[in-house]
Amino acid sequence: MGRLYYVPFFMTLLLLYSCSGTKTIVQDSEAVEYEEDSLDTLYVTAPRTVEEDEEDEIPQFLPYYNPSHERHMDLLHTILDIGFNWKEQLVLGKADITMTPYFYPQSSVVLDAKGFEIHDVKMGEKILTFDYDGMKLEIYLDREYTLYDTLTIHIDYTAQPEASDGGGSFAISSDKGLFFINPLGTDVDKPMQIWTQGETEHNSRWFPTFDKPNERMSQQISLTVEDKFVTLSNGLLISSVHNSDGTRTDTWKQELPHAPYLFMVAIGEYAVVSEMWNDIELLYYVEPQYEESAKEIFNHTAEMLTFFSNMLNYPYPWDKYAQVVTRDYVSGAMENTSAVIFGDFVQKSKRDLIDNDNDYIVAHEIFHHWFGNIVTCESWSNLTLQEGLANYSEYLWFEYKYGMDRAEDHRLSQLEGYLMSAENEGTRPIIDFEYLSKEDMFDAHSYNKGGLVLHMLREYLGEDAFYEGLKTYLNDNAFTAVEVHHLRLAFEKVSGKDLNWFFNQWFLSKGHPVLDVEYSYDESTRELTISIDQVQDTESHLPIYRLELEVALYYNDGVVVWYPLSMVNRSNEYIIDDIDQPAVVVLDGRNTQLAIINEDKSPEEYLAQFKLSDQYADKYEALRFLRNSQYFNEMIDQLLDEDYFLFRRTGVDGINFRTHPEKVEHIKKLITEDPHSAVRNAALQKSSNYDYEMAKPHIIEVLKGDDAYSLVSTALSAIYNNERQLAVDYAIEFKDENSTQLISVLANIFANSGDPAFLDFFESQLNGVSLFSMFNFYNKYYDLVSKLDVEKRMNAVELMSNIALHGTISFRRFAAMNFINRIKNTLIEDDEMSLVEKVQNIMNHIIENETNEDVKMRYQSF
Numbered sequence: 001m002g003r004l005y006y007v008p009f010f011m012t013l014l015l016l017y018s019c020s021g022t023k024t025i026v027q028d029s030e031a032v033e034y035e036e037d038s039l040d041t042l043y044v045t046a047p048r049t050v051e052e053d054e055e056d057e058i059p060q061f062l063p064y065y066n067p068s069h070e071r072h073m074d075l076l077h078t079i080l081d082i083g084f085n086w087k088e089q090l091v092l093g094k095a096d097i098t099m100t101p102y103f104y105p106q107s108s109v110v111l112d113a114k115g116f117e118i119h120d121v122k123m124g125e126k127i128l129t130f131d132y133d134g135m136k137l138e139i140y141l142d143r144e145y146t147l148y149d150t151l152t153i154h155i156d157y158t159a160q161p162e163a164s165d166g167g168g169s170f171a172i173s174s175d176k177g178l179f180f181i182n183p184l185g186t187d188v189d190k191p192m193q194i195w196t197q198g199e200t201e202h203n204s205r206w207f208p209t210f211d212k213p214n215e216r217m218s219q220q221i222s223l224t225v226e227d228k229f230v231t232l233s234n235g236l237l238i239s240s241v242h243n244s245d246g247t248r249t250d251t252w253k254q255e256l257p258h259a260p261y262l263f264m265v266a267i268g269e270y271a272v273v274s275e276m277w278n279d280i281e282l283l284y285y286v287e288p289q290y291e292e293s294a295k296e297i298f299n300h301t302a303e304m305l306t307f308f309s310n311m312l313n314y315p316y317p318w319d320k321y322a323q324v325v326t327r328d329y330v331s332g333a334m335e336n337t338s339a340v341i342f343g344d345f346v347q348k349s350k351r352d353l354i355d356n357d358n359d360y361i362v363a364h365e366i367f368h369h370w371f372g373n374i375v376t377c378e379s380w381s382n383l384t385l386q387e388g389l390a391n392y393s394e395y396l397w398f399e400y401k402y403g404m405d406r407a408e409d410h411r412l413s414q415l416e417g418y419l420m421s422a423e424n425e426g427t428r429p430i431i432d433f434e435y436l437s438k439e440d441m442f443d444a445h446s447y448n449k450g451g452l453v454l455h456m457l458r459e460y461l462g463e464d465a466f467y468e469g470l471k472t473y474l475n476d477n478a479f480t481a482v483e484v485h486h487l488r489l490a491f492e493k494v495s496g497k498d499l500n501w502f503f504n505q506w507f508l509s510k511g512h513p514v515l516d517v518e519y520s521y522d523e524s525t526r527e528l529t530i531s532i533d534q535v536q537d538t539e540s541h542l543p544i545y546r547l548e549l550e551v552a553l554y555y556n557d558g559v560v561v562w563y564p565l566s567m568v569n570r571s572n573e574y575i576i577d578d579i580d581q582p583a584v585v586v587l588d589g590r591n592t593q594l595a596i597i598n599e600d601k602s603p604e605e606y607l608a609q610f611k612l613s614d615q616y617a618d619k620y621e622a623l624r625f626l627r628n629s630q631y632f633n634e635m636i637d638q639l640l641d642e643d644y645f646l647f648r649r650t651g652v653d654g655i656n657f658r659t660h661p662e663k664v665e666h667i668k669k670l671i672t673e674d675p676h677s678a679v680r681n682a683a684l685q686k687s688s689n690y691d692y693e694m695a696k697p698h699i700i701e702v703l704k705g706d707d708a709y710s711l712v713s714t715a716l717s718a719i720y721n722n723e724r725q726l727a728v729d730y731a732i733e734f735k736d737e738n739s740t741q742l743i744s745v746l747a748n749i750f751a752n753s754g755d756p757a758f759l760d761f762f763e764s765q766l767n768g769v770s771l772f773s774m775f776n777f778y779n780k781y782y783d784l785v786s787k788l789d790v791e792k793r794m795n796a797v798e799l800m801s802n803i804a805l806h807g808t809i810s811f812r813r814f815a816a817m818n819f820i821n822r823i824k825n826t827l828i829e830d831d832e833m834s835l836v837e838k839v840q841n842i843m844n845h846i847i848e849n850e851t852n853e854d855v856k857m858r859y860q861s862f
Contacts, residue, residue, distance in 0.1 A: 001172070001199060001331055001332060001333065001334055001335070001387065001442060064433075064434050065433045065434070066379065066380070066381055066433050066434070066435060066438075067379070067433075068214055068378045068379040068481075068483075069210075069212035069213075069214055069215070069379070071102045071210075071212075071214065071215065072101070072102055072104070072106055072109075072110075073099045073100065073101055073102055073106060073109055073210065074099060074100050074101070074102045074215075075097065075098075075099050075209065075210055075215050075216070075217040075260075076098045076099055076100060076150065076217055076218070076257075077097075077098040077217055077218045077219065077220075078095065078096070078097050078098070078207070078209065078217055078218075078219045078220075078263075079095070079096040079097075079219070079220045079221075079222075080093060080094070080095050080207050080219070080220070080221045080222065081093070081094040081095075081222045081224075082094075082206075082207075082221065082222065082223055082224070082265070083223075083224040083225075084180075084194060084224075084225065084267075086180060086183045086184065086192070087183065087184065089160075089161070089162040089180040089183055090158050090159065090160055090162075091158065091159035091160075091161065091178060091206045091207075092158055093155075093156075093157050093158070093159060093206070093207060094154070094155070094156050094157075095154070095155045095157070095207055095208055096152055096153070096154050097111075097152065097153050097155070097208065097209070098150065098151070098152045098217075099150070099151060099152075099153075100145075100147060100149060100150045100151070101145050101146055101147045101149065102147065103147055104147075105144045105145065105146045105147075106141070106144065106145055107140070107141050107143070107144045107145070108138055108139060108140050108141055109138070109139045109141065109153065110136055110137070110138045110139075111136070111137045111138075111139070111155075111204075111208040111209060111210065112135070112136065112137075112201065112204035112208065112209060112210060112211035113132070113135070113136070113137040113155075113157070113159075113204055113208040114134070114135050114164070114177075114204050114205045115134060115159065115160045115161065115163050115164055115205055116132070116134075116137070116157045116158065116159050116160070116208070117157060117158040117160070118130065118132050118137060118155065118156075118157050119156040119157060119158070120154075120155070120156035121137075121139055121153065121154070121155050121156075122153070122154045123141070123142065123151060123152065123153055123154070124152075126142055128140060128141065128142065128153070137155075137208055139153060155208050157208065159178070159205060159206045159207070161176045161177050161178040161179070161205045161206055162176065162180065164176045164177070164205060172197065172199065172200070172202075172330055172331045172439060172442065173330045173331070173808075173809055173810055173811075174197070174330045174808060174809075175202045175205070176197075176202070176205060177196060177197065177198065177202035177203055177204070177205030177206050178194065178195075178196045178197075178205060178206040178265075179193075179194065179195055179196070179197070179328070179330070179808060180193075180194055181193040181194070181195070181268075181326070181327050181328055181808070182327075187767060187802070189763070189764045189765070189766070189767055189768065190327060190767045190768065191268055191269055191287060191327060192229075192268065192269070193266070193267060193268035193326060193327055194265065194266070194267040194268070195264075195265070195266045195267070195268075195324075195326045195329070195341060196263070196264045196265050196266070196336075196341075197329070197330055197331060197334060197341070198260065198261040198262065198263055198264065198334070198336070199261045199331075199334060200213075200261060200380055200438050200439060201261065201438070202261070203260050203261055203263050204260070207263070209260045209263075210260065211260050211261065212259075212260070213259050213261060213376055213377055213378065213379065213380065213481065214259075214376070214378045214379065214481035215259060215260055216257040216258050216259050216260075216376065216479065216481075217257050217258075217260070218254055218255055218256065218257050219234060219235070219253070219254050219258075219263060220235075220238075220251065220252070220253040220254075221233045221234070221251070221252050221253075221263070221265065222249055222250070222251040222252075223249065223250050223251075223252070223265060223267065224243070224247050224248070224249045225247060225248060225250070225267050226246065226247055226248075227242065227246055227247060227248045228269060229248075229267050229268060229269060230267070230268065230269070230270050230272060230285070231250040231252075231265065231266070231267050232252075232264075232265065232266040232267075232283075232285060232322055232324050232339050233250075233252035233263075233264060233265050233266075233339060234252060234254040234258070234262070234263060234264060234336060234337050234338050234339050235252050235253045235254025235255070235318075235319050235320075235337075235338060236252065236253060236254075236319045236320060237250060237251070237252055238251050238252070238253045239251045254318075254319060254337065254338070255319070256317060256318065256319075256479070257479060258337045258373055258376075259373075259376045262335070262336050262337045262373060263336070264334070264336035264337075264339050264341065266285065266324045266326065266339070266341060268285075268326075269288070270285040270286060270287065270288070270324070271285075271286055271287070271288045271290070271291035271294065272284070272285055273286070273291060273294040273295060275295070275302070277301075277302040277305060277306075277321075278305075278306075278315075278316075280305075280316065280318075280319070280320055280321060281320045281321075282301055282302060282320070282321050282322070283320060283321070283322035283323070284297065284298050284301075284322075284323055285322065285323065285324035285325065286325050286347060287325065287344075287347065289738055290325075290347050290348075290349070290738065292350070293347075293348065293349055293350050293353065296350050296353045297325075297346055297347060297348060297353065297358060298323050298346075298358065298362055299353070299357055299358070299359065299362075300357075300359060300362065300401070301321065301323070301362060301366070303401075304362065304363050304366050304397060305321065305366060307397065307400055307401075308366060308367055308370065308393070311396070311467065312370055312470060312471055312474055313471050314370060314374075314471065314474055314475065316369065317374065318337055318338040318369060318373070319338055320338050320339075321338060321340075321366075321369075322338060322339045322340065323339075323340045323342060323362070323365075324339065324340070324341055324342070325342050325343075325344050325346060325347045326341055326342070326343065326344065327344055327767070327768065328767075328807065328808035328809060328812075329341065329342070329343035329344065329808075330808055330809065331343070332345075332361060333346075333361050333364070333365050334365075335364075335365045335368030335369065335372055335373060335390075337369065337373045338369075340365045340366075342361070342365075344768065344770070345740070345770045345771070345772070346358045346361065346362075347738075348738075348739070348740055349709070349737065349738050349739055351706065351707070351708055351709045351712075351739070352708070352709050352739050352740055352741050354677050354707070354708035354709075354710075355645075355676055355677040355678060355708060355710075356677075356708070356710070356741070359394075359397060359398070359401070360394045360397075360398075360410070363393050363394050363396075363397040364390045364391065364393060364394055365390070366393075367389065367390045367393030368386060368390050370474060371385065371386055371389040371390060371474070372386035372389075372390065374474065374478050374479060375473070375474055375477045375478060375479075375480065375482055376480075376481050376482070377481065377482065377483070378481040378482055378483045379433075379483070380435070380438040380441050381431055381432055381433045381435065381441070381483075382431055382482070382483045382484055383441045383442070383446045384430045384431065384445070384446040384447075384449075384450035384484075384507070385482060385483075385484060385487060387442070387446045387447045387450060388430070388446060388447065388449070388450015388451050388453065388454060389450070389451075389454065391414065391447045391448065391450060391451035392450075392451035392454045392455060394410060394451075395407050395410055395411055395414075395451065395455065398410050403643075403644075404616065405616045405643065405644035406644070408591065408615070408616035408617055409616060409620075409644070409646060411452070411455065411617075412616075412617060412620060414447075414448045414451060414452060415448070415452060415594065417444050417448045418444045418445070418448035418449045418452065418512075418594075419512075419596065420444075421443060421444035421445070421448070422444075422511075422512065425443070427445070427510040427511045427512075427542075428445055428510050429445075429507065429508050429509055429510050430445050430446065430449055430450055430453065430506070430507045430508075431483075431484045431507045431508055432445070449512075449594065452594045453506045453507065453594060455592060456506070456592050456593065456594060457491070457502065459548075459590060459592040460502070460548055461491065461495050461497070465491070465494055465495045466491075468494045469490050469491035469493075469494045469495065470490075472490040472491075472493055472494050473486065473487055473490035473491070476490060477490075484503060484507050484508075485503075487503075488500070488502075488503045501546055505543055505545060505546060506594075509542075509543050510542065511536060511537075511542035511543070512536070512594050512595055512596070513534055513536055513545040513547065513593075513594075513595040513596070514534070514535050514536040514595065514596045514598070515532055515533065515534060515535070515587070515595055515596065515597045515598065516532070516533045516535050516598050517530065517531070517532050517587050517597060517598060517599045517600065518530075518531045518600045519531075519585050519599075519600065519601075521581045521582075523581065525577070526577065526578055526579060526580070527575050527576065527577045527578075527579075528553070528575070528576045528577075528579060528581075528582070528585070529573065529574070529575050530551065530565075530573070530574045530575075530576070530585070530587070531571075531572070531573050532567060532571075532572040532573075532574070532587070533570065533571050533572075534567075534569075534570045534571075534572075544568070544569065544570050545567070545595075546566070546567065546568045547565075547566075547567040547593060547595070548564070548565075548566055548567075549564070549565045549566075549567065549587060549588055549589075549590075549593065550562050550563065550564050550565070550588075550589045550590050551563045551564075551565055551574075551576075551585060551586070551587055551589055552585070552586040552589025552590075552613070552615075553576075553579070553582040553585055554582055554583050554584050554585075554586070554608060554609065554612040554613060555580070555582055555583055555612075556583045556608070556612070558612065560589075560612070560613075561579075561582075562589060563576055583605070583608035583612060584601065584605040584606070584608040584609045584612065584613075585605075586599075586609065586613065586615075586618055587599060589615070590615075591615050591616075591617035591618065601625075603625070603626060603629055603631050604631075606621075606622040606625045606626050606631075607622065607626060607631050607634060607635070609621070609622040610622035610623060610626070610635060610638070611635075611638065616644065619642075619647065623635070623639075623647070623650060627650075627654070632654055633659070633660075635651075636651055636654065636655060636660065636663075639651030639654070640652070640666070645674075645675075645676035645678055645679050646678075648670075648674065648676070648679045649676075649678050649679045649682045652667060652670065652679060652682040652683050652686055653682055653686070655667065655686065657686075657690050664687075664690070667683045667686055667687055668683070668687055668694075668695075668698070670682075670683035671683045671684050671687065671698045671702075672698070672701075677707065677708035677710055677711060678710070680707070680708075680711055681708070681710050681711050681714050684698060684699070684702065684711055684714050684715065684718075685714050685718070688714070688715075688718035689718075692718065692721075692722045695718065699715040699718050699719060700715075702714075702715040703715050703716070703730050703733075708741075709737070709739045709741040709742050710741050712734065712739075712741075712742060713741050713742055713744070713745045716730060716731055716734075716742075716745050716746070716749065717745050717748075720745075720748070720749055724752075727749055728749055728750075728753055731745075731746050731749045731750065734746060735750070735758075735761050740770055740772070740773065743765070743769060743773050743777060744773055744776050744777065744780075746761065747761075747762070747776065747777050747780035747781070748780055750762070750780075750784065751780035751781070751783040751784040752783070753784075754784065754787050756784075756788055756792060758784065759784065759785075759788075759792065762777070762780070762781040762784065763781075763796075763799060765777070766778075766781070766799060766800070766803060767803060767807075771809070771811055771812070774811070774812060774815055775815055778800075778815050778816070778818075778819050781796070781819070782819055782822055782823070785823065786822070786823070786826050790827065790830070790832055790835060793823050793826065793827070794835060794838075794839075796819075796823060797820050797823050797824075797839055797842065800816040800817075800819045800820050801816070801820060801842050801845075801846060803816035804816040804817045804820065804846045805845075805846055805849055810852045810854075810855045813850070813852075813855060814855050814858060814859075817843065817846055817859060817862065818862075820839060820842065820843060820846075821843065821862040823839065824836055824839040824840065824843070827839065843859075843862065846859075847859050
């Protein structure tokens with residue numbers, strides 16, 4: 001899956017829709033008690049490596065265990081022939097499933113088939129009897145079959161995915177498996193589409209199978225659709241036949257086997273843009289208005305495929321690589337083999353894509369085609385073997401393509417996301433056999449922490465051993481299901497090291513270290529003492545961590561000296577002798593540890609850290625500490641001269657022109673000359689806030705130019721704050737642009753105008769506005785509609801009730817319902833009681849049809 005965001009916005013949404021509040025760190029009363037360790041003192045003389053005795057970690061066995069699926073039959077091949085009833089949202093299917101007993105003789109087959117109507121089950125000409133409970137289809141064979149037999153079962157069925165209760169998780173918000181979007185074509189502002197979302201075990205809502213990750217098979221899917229639609233599925237398009245009734249049947253075939261959750265179909269009126277890479281076709285399916293931007297939307301796809309193929313020494317093995325954008329998608333993205341689905345948030349104009357690329361999520365899904373699609377987790381307990389590796393691929397790509405600063409910026413965001421999740425929701429082992437729901441595995445542990453742990457492993461083993469270990473793991477386990485020990489054994493096989501301690505500590509235990517660090521230097525003895533206490537909650541039986549660190553000592557003349565430390569105790573003291581006093585000491589000098597490190601440093605030391613270290617994380621930490629201090633002014637010149645744009649942008653943001661009038665002209669130059677749009681944008685905003693008339697020529701130049709839409713948004717806001725009618729005039733020129741970055745400022749300008757002529761701007765985007773912009777957009781729509789007559793308010797209620805009833809995403813349904821309730825309140829204020837009753841009846845109908853119990857509970861506040 002696409003990377004799960006743990007940022008304040010989504011945390012707010014999670015808390016909004018969650019029944020319970022935030023959690024504290026989970027306590028495990030069954031865990032082994034640890035004895036207090038004695039204080040260890042270690043003397044280090046440069047450049048000697050520190051050595052200590054290692055403590056064996058005792059793995060914790062949990063009281064409840066989610067086993068891997070027990071296999072009775074081995075699927076070999078599935079052939080599907082599928083049509084669709086758009087009106088009733090049905091899948092009309094025929095399945096031919098070829099299989100063989102896994103080991104023991106079998107006289108029946110039990111398939112996952114959720115919400116089906118079963119018409120016929122055969123083997124050849126033999127009609128087979130079956131039992132069906134709405135979830136499992138048990139088929140009684142005509143005799144007992146052994147592992148030397150191969151059998152093919154034919155099933156004629158109708159699937160009803162819309163009849164699902166629509167339950168899901170925070171990461172995957174619905175389990176319907178197959179989705180009809182605007183099925184009757186009644187919404188002129190939304191395309192008609194069909195798409196699937198199989199992970200975790202949701203594909204069995206549209207075809208019968210063993211819907212488990214440790215199963216795999218080859219496939220062939222025939223899709224019969226109206227001729228106006230294009231189709232996409234796994235593998236190659238081997239035929240396309242026009243039928244006499246105005247339909248067309250496209251047949252897609254994939255020879256290499258993969259897991260059932262990776263099967264996919266997508267259908268819609270797409271523009272399809274293609275290019276070739278290494279004799280493999282790359283396909284980009286986008287809505288027609290984005291056709292010119294398609295290659296920029298999926299920028300660097302070919303280069304990523306080359307980079308990962310070379311890095312792993314394993315050429316991309318699948319038939320093609322397609323990427324398709326869907327409306328109302330229930331997750332971020334999904335790595336269906338050779339046919340990746342993305343939510344429409346990636347669909348941006350060329351000017352939106354300036355310095356706002358989709359690289360992280362495109363890389364993530366591409367890397368899954370090795371880790372996930374070739375090597376697949378045996379059970380959802382081992383999900384991090386897919387998601388942790390895919391998350392780390394984002395770091396690897398950024399490091400290769402853009403340099404270490406962007407990679408490290410990304411790593412820190414991952415670390416902060418994990419720590420936020422741990423604080424609010426508690427901790428668990430990354431490999432978690434005790435989960436209550438498999439959907440719960442899609443969190444900041446499987447994703448963020450998994451990638452962060454791999455980064456530590458890379459540092460511990462070294463570059464060559466790490467990459468060789470990945471290659472060994474991939475080659476030794478290709479086209480099989482794996483658990484975490486396969487990964488450990490691959491790295492042990494390559495490196496010769498015992499890694500049980502590392503995997504037990506980081507993969508099989510919960511939590512993370514919290515270190516309190518103090519430094520003291522004795523001028524008389526020329527000794528530096530480093531005292532480190534592990535203060536994580538040992539009463540909750542979090543482990544005492546073994547940590548392999550490199551301490552960095554920075555000197556004012558630019559020299560940096562490194563000292564390796566090995567820590568295995570709760571309290572540790574290290575003495576480095578015969579050295580001059582450094583300007584600053586950084587405990588985790590390589591910035592690899594997944595830990596909270598509380599270092600006792602003065603502002604002067606942080607200033608030295610910023611000036612002397614070339615590590616992004618060191619600079620970031622120092623800047624965060626000094627941002628609001630008197631020392632910040634001493635950092636301005638260096639910030640403006642830094643290579644990485646975030647530092648330059650921070651320098652621009654932090655300038656006070658009253659104290660630095662000499663910087664005015666420099667900042668004005670950045671509006672047009674800085675290579676990154678974020679810095680140009682900050683400079684434009686800083687200048688316009690300081691002196692609008694001075695900045696106005698640059699503002700007009702931006703509005704008439706072709707720079708990033710982020711700058712256009714800032715320019716429109718600046719004019720609106722000073723000349724409202726002029727802002728409206730310029731905003732009209734952009735109202736038909738497909739821009740995610742402009743939508744909020746345009747909504748603000750048009751809503752405050754009070755002009756009903758702008759209703760079409762809002763109403764054309766009610767369904768398509770991204771979740772990031774949705775709440776503000778709906779609020780601004782309300783601001784405009786609430787000022788208009790009751791007829792227009794009731795029309796708005798009708799539009800929003802359609803979203804509240806049929807929206808795929810629960811957040812959108814709730815926001816639409818909230819809008820309707822607010823309009824009802826305006827009608828109460830106007831004493832339009834008959835209309836109030838009508839709106840209340842609409843709301844009651846929506847509540848009755850809401851399938852998400854959390855959302856329904858929230859409706860009680862209306």
